[in-house]
Amino acid sequence: MKIPRSMRTYCPRCKTxxxxxxxxxxxxxxxxxxxxERHQKVRKRGYGGQKFPEQHxxxxxxxxxxLTLECKECNYKLMRKxxxxxxAEVA
Ligand SMILES: [Zn+2]
Known part of the structure; x- marks a missing residue:
């Protein structure tokens, strides 16, 4: 799906x-x-290494x-679910 390069939406910082x-x-x-990463390395040491199931x-x-949106006026960044x-491609 092609996503437009820019969109108009509410900016909480500009309040408009x-x-x-x-x-x-x-x-x-x-x-x-x-x-x-350091903690995971410690957890994986020795017998019975992996502490959570790996999905295969x-x-x-x-x-x-x-989607990451960046306000063109104040550079405020927000994410869209x-x-x-x-x-997905930004066109
Ligand atoms: Zn803004």
Missing amino acids: HTEFAVSLYKAGKRMAAKKG NQAKVTRKQT GIRLKK
């Missing part, structure tokens, strides 16, 4: 409707030195794509 730039949310890069067989074939799409 403004133009927002649209982009797709992308998870940040995992850093080995971060707290969660996914039932769903699509992912929810979150994603809908299930095979492929």
Whole structure:
């Protein structure tokens, strides 16, 4: 599905409707030195390593794509809840 590059919606900082730039949310890069990664490394040590089940067989074939909106006037960023799409692109 093609998503428009910009949309007009309410900005909580400007307290009015403004133009927002649209982009797709992308998870940040995992850093080995971060707290969660360090703790996971400790938890996985020794016998009985994995502390939560790893999912292997996914039932769903699509992912929810979150939209990141950025106000063109004050650069306030907000997220829009994603809908299930095979492929989303900002056009
Ligand atoms: Zn704004």
